[in-house]
Amino acid sequence: MCGIVGVAGIDKAAELAYLGLYALQHRGQEAAGISAVDESGRIHLQREHGLVVEGFSDSVMATLPGRNALGHVRYSTAGGPGLVNAQPMLVRYHQGDLALVHNGNITNAVGLRSSLVREGALFQTTVDSEVIVHLIARSRAPAVEEQIIEALSQLTGAFSVMITVGDALYAARDPWGFRPLTLGRLNDGHVIASETCALDLIGATIERDLQPGEVIRIRNGAAEELTRLTGAERPAPCIFELVYFARPDSRVWGVSVDRARRAFGRQLAREQPVDADCVFSVPDSSNSAALGFAEESGIAYELGLIRNHYVGRTFIHPTQKGRDFRVRIKYNAVREVINGKRVIVVDDSLVRGTTSRGLIALIREAGAREVHFRVSSPPVTNPCYYGIDMPTREELIGAQKTVEEIREHLNVDSLGYLSLEGMHSAVASHGPFCDACFSGNYSAPLVDLEMGRRVSSHC
Amino acid sequence: MCGIVGVAGIDKAAELAYLGLYALQHRGQEAAGISAVDESGRIHLQREHGLVVEGFSDSVMATLPGRNALGHVRYSTAGGPGLVNAQPMLVRYHQGDLALVHNGNITNAVGLRSSLVREGALFQTTVDSEVIVHLIARSRAPAVEEQIIEALSQLTGAFSVMITVGDALYAARDPWGFRPLTLGRLNDGHVIASETCALDLIGATIERDLQPGEVIRIRNGAAEELTRLTGAERPAPCIFELVYFARPDSRVWGVSVDRARRAFGRQLAREQPVDADCVFSVPDSSNSAALGFAEESGIAYELGLIRNHYVGRTFIHPTQKGRDFRVRIKYNAVREVINGKRVIVVDDSLVRGTTSRGLIALIREAGAREVHFRVSSPPVTNPCYYGIDMPTREELIGAQKTVEEIREHLNVDSLGYLSLEGMHSAVASHGPFCDACFSGNYSAPLVDLEMGRRVSSHC
């Protein structure tokens, strides 16, 4: 997964992009990058491993002048060490410098890349995003706008992208609208970001979400729609953004993430009730859902698990390695809350089940009499090919075991998932959604996969 | 403030000390250090700036062999750059290598130091802890035990200390017992730490707290009391550990920190009731108190503020500096929770008031109709001279303004503190306590201060 931010027509644009990335840090911690367009149209670029606060010192920021900037945080730097696969991507083509940031995964990138390579294109990275810049550079269309539209029209899959060339910033979402992108204003300029929490920190006001397929150009203080990309039968915004990925203080798909999770939690309490002494969350991602469960059930909300936020890229020493240790170093149970009690633990989703199993061992050691595990989303049964970094089907516990088998594996007294219908009903007025990871219904064609091509790394 | 951990008689002691420091990281983020005693009695030492997870790689850990180790995390490296002031402190004296860790502040250190310097002692650091090792080295007593007791007997103020010499580990608390220190067991060995959360992560079982004035020696798998230091009229454990400093999953002064804070929150609701739509905490330190307030008042508990945990040593760019910006980069308000509502915000303590004021501006911008601020401790009116890093009286808002003036300054509709009596009553069965920062009643003599000496840096 990745987070992206763009700033157009505002002094010290790179500093605002920095703030935006800081707010979007939860969408990617492995690498961060900022590009900035100076007065002459030349683009300056800095990309660093790790957190944005670690890599972008005053002296680094001083190399990023100008009023248009792009920023990107990356979940994993697939493609091995080196920053070459990080973003923004910068190329110098016949129209000048071009920078691009991309959130999502293009499902026909491998095929497009093969064609381009056969024609003599030299790829510098292993990420799918690079096909976009080659398609732009090879377009025979005379204007930048047309080149970009021609390139984007050839793509299938998930892409929220922003591009800067000269004094213009282009932003687009794929026809399905898999990944969010919200337009905001700050004084006479514009800010665009993956989530509204970035606009909040920058101090921009929220204007509107970009629509699925929408391509806009921002120049001279004006945002203008260029075209609407087609190809999707219906919009398919990702419901997993609400379930887990987005920050609770963001609005995504027109709904407060906190409110959506509360609704999931309340619906879960209705669907999977159980008698118990208290309910608590796995902090911090399931706080909202657990509170919703507590409200609806009337069972006392507690703080049963404490999370250590200094975990960083925790260094695990050889003697400490082992099944549950990665959990223990991140969480501790509060014995006084748990000891002798029947407890309900609410988590937002169950992917591999490894962390949950470790947590439950911790909770049992703290003296829980009964442990009831509740998940505020359905079983994850299918990988995402639209940009969420998920394991293969073989590693998805929901795809490999029945609910009863999972209950046994986790060693809990009862296990309850939110139903697919219940999840949709809780946010019905904001759908429809892509729920492929829960249902296997893939909204956009998986072109490369169906052709048996080895899928490139994505974001 | 600082956190300390000691491991005695366990293989790979340094790795356990590392884990202990990791759990105690909230007690100090500026520097971390580990010392380890090898088979020959030689002590190896590593000290690094920053978080323990950042500084102690595999290769660093490999230089720390043996079965006895000490660890220390430091809140601030007063005394300027350089790690010389970090701990453990290591000296080679006539009995061999000696390492020491210290949490607290010695109130007659300046005077002792002056005497030692006049006699030709060469001090390497500016921290009060160094007087202890000089006193030990200059003792004419023949045995290490006697040298240590002779040295500690000359100290006034707060000290939880651990010392290793040869195959023995010594631990002691000052006669007032200002700072916590808990003894645990792991197999045939011992683990001692500032808080029980460190014992939990290490996997040690909690045995008992060291008593005020107690000096013990651990050797050959046995912990033996050597003496009981005197000089205190009565014990004076620090109540601020319960209010703010310790982790909620620790037991301190015989009580669960989470339960103590719940009790503070409930008592606060009784003392300072107000009609409102919801109550929320300033995460994460006041979560327990806010939940207690919600329980007692029956007002809905909400997640109104989201904290960005990637803040690290946040880099503030010039254009972003300003009164409230440090708050905004750390917290965001959830508009959907707050907008149009009468909200109660619970915080654990009010020191300078700067952060609170910024938070309230944030909450007002998110559309709160009324803001009621509740503090789950009394006004902080006096600096701590026993080891808590606090500003001077001039900077303590509770010492400079009346409650009504503070209410105006914070721009809230109402402001309510927990009373001193209410605070004590909530944890009455675990006292008496030192409450000097709230009351001005200093339990141990402030020798240097009263002599007009410039007080050295402390921890």
Added chain:
Amino acid sequence: MCGIVGVAGIDKAAELAYLGLYALQHRGQEAAGISAVDESGRIHLQREHGLVVEGFSDSVMATLPGRNALGHVRYSTAGGPGLVNAQPMLVRYHQGDLALVHNGNITNAVGLRSSLVREGALFQTTVDSEVIVHLIARSRAPAVEEQIIEALSQLTGAFSVMITVGDALYAARDPWGFRPLTLGRLNDGHVIASETCALDLIGATIERDLQPGEVIRIRNGAAEELTRLTGAERPAPCIFELVYFARPDSRVWGVSVDRARRAFGRQLAREQPVDADCVFSVPDSSNSAALGFAEESGIAYELGLIRNHYVGRTFIHPTQKGRDFRVRIKYNAVREVINGKRVIVVDDSLVRGTTSRGLIALIREAGAREVHFRVSSPPVTNPCYYGIDMPTREELIGAQKTVEEIREHLNVDSLGYLSLEGMHSAVASHGPFCDACFSGNYSAPLVDLEMGRRVSSHC
């Protein structure tokens, strides 16, 4: 300027390339790089700023497996910070991974690049060498050999290049043969390098120089000539390699560099005799020439200047900046040699004159009665467009001033240059040579320059 080395068919090829670069370090100190082809044909690459001994640790070398490797040292990383402009250059094209190293400067690179960019090629660097890989990638020829020959045939100017694709290593010199490249053998494998001193250190035996225009392929232990590039009227090896650039222990253009410089020095003594007490060099580049001058003239050879070899990237503090300071920090005069004497100083060439002027001030301060400056090459009057990094005409003192003006500027009692004819006559049996920097007779067309194109950075 740059130095290149290639290793084919030898275990731990990268380690030998490392040694080769170490011996070629005088040809470029700003960046170093090594690429290595593993068994599967995948190329691994490491590029670092600074000296090869600084950047290539054991752990870096461990990432460079296989039996074919290329190495490159770079004089300046034109194109700003970042290693993207360093070499080897690595691309993944339709035939697999391709690595390239290049010494020289392509005089029609800008024009070729413009055409390629118009066709949609995305350039990653600002160096001329990148046009070669794009030309190869776009070739319609089916075989790698043909693609390479097709690409090289389009180039004008100076290029000694080596390329690896799969299990083959290709080496070529431009038709003029501007830059050296010598083939050696080590057991069953081959080593190719800019200078023979690299073969010496690797332990390879010198086989022969590649001929101007020669293109060879080394595969399965055999070196095979593929073609001979045409376009040059006659060979034009660079005489400046003998004058200054190459190491004295190398053989270049079939002659020992030490012997060539001796011959220049002797010829200089014949052409520009002067009565004096002693002769000394500007160490170390003019040691051979000064010794030749001393031999021929019968005047005593002395060590009048001492060079500080710890100079590195010397840090000049603000108060020390100034005209002569950069000279003083590098050289010191030996007062006992110079005081009261009539001295002859021999230098290899005079480019800007800045260093020489500083040196002479130093020598005068040490008490020289007379200073006679002798230069073992003619005045440098024209920039090199074939790969030697030289200032513009405006900065070339030989282009701006008469010999008498230069004498006055340097503040010497007499100044004598070696004549153009004298220089050629001293190495006549190894010519003809390119002497454009001395004569203005450019051997290969300066295509870009004549078209008024801004010339890209080179090496």
Added chain:
Amino acid sequence: MCGIVGVAGIDKAAELAYLGLYALQHRGQEAAGISAVDESGRIHLQREHGLVVEGFSDSVMATLPGRNALGHVRYSTAGGPGLVNAQPMLVRYHQGDLALVHNGNITNAVGLRSSLVREGALFQTTVDSEVIVHLIARSRAPAVEEQIIEALSQLTGAFSVMITVGDALYAARDPWGFRPLTLGRLNDGHVIASETCALDLIGATIERDLQPGEVIRIRNGAAEELTRLTGAERPAPCIFELVYFARPDSRVWGVSVDRARRAFGRQLAREQPVDADCVFSVPDSSNSAALGFAEESGIAYELGLIRNHYVGRTFIHPTQKGRDFRVRIKYNAVREVINGKRVIVVDDSLVRGTTSRGLIALIREAGAREVHFRVSSPPVTNPCYYGIDMPTREELIGAQKTVEEIREHLNVDSLGYLSLEGMHSAVASHGPFCDACFSGNYSAPLVDLEMGRRVSSHC
């Protein structure tokens, strides 16, 4: 070995100390340090591993204000990693801050240290120099001058030291005068350094050498002799400074080092003549001696060996390790000079013989018909206990083998050393000298060694 520099009463003293260290870099490459006294008397200190140009950036220098400064370069950081053993040494004692630099080795340091430790002194380092500061701190004398004199009077062995306290700089040499120290002037201030080449670079004029046993204080622009330490029967300046250690452009013991080495070379030619085609040096340390040999013998001087100056802390890869490889990476032979010739190789001294043996193998491979090895000093037969870092007797080839055995070991046709008498006669007017490493006549008592104490690390 070490080099020291002191600056008194000059603005930006630390920058001048930096320059001085840069010129003295040949005396120690492992660590460098500078201390500076600010207006209030507080001393600021920076110590870094490696070369002075690497460690002392602008930002580091900016932390070193004031008009009095000391500098130190260290040959080896004995005592393990960490800079604690580097110098200047800084302590804060009852008279304020004190910084010290020391060149030499104190032969009764171990005994003094034991006494101090028994009295409760806490040592921070393992170097002998630390006893000096403890002796000063423990002195009961009222004035700093007396404390320093009292401390220095207790020392036996070699010490050129400088100390700053408050606004004064103290400099002293041991009564034997083993190590050099020269006083210079710059405007109204003073500069003191191990060698005159440091004064040259700083731009100071040479005033005079400090005398054996002399102790001076510089304050308010005046240098005043405080006392003359006694205890030596006669002066014993180190002759090895002339043979090898000092820079050829320095004056040491009143003689130009270049001239002294020339005289050694000429005397060697007289004592050990041989018929040959050419003579060359092992660059750069024996250049002067080889030239002297050539002059006296009338045999042609050549440049037969080229030294690679990029060697730094050369990284030797596993496959390249081996007997001669460390030589090959540093030197290359010039085949055209050597092939078929009878050559004389002149080296300054023969310690272990390892490098020489490797060099001769190199020279033989280059085709030498005969190799005659000449050493411009006598066989090194005894370790130095006065500050030159030498191997034990067991490793000294001159102590273990006869000249004929050494000749065989080196595989040369003849081997000739300069005689002890010949060496002295060449510099007779500047003696007497300590020649203990050649003769075993130790001038100052080896107290610790004779008491069987394990000798501490030295400089």
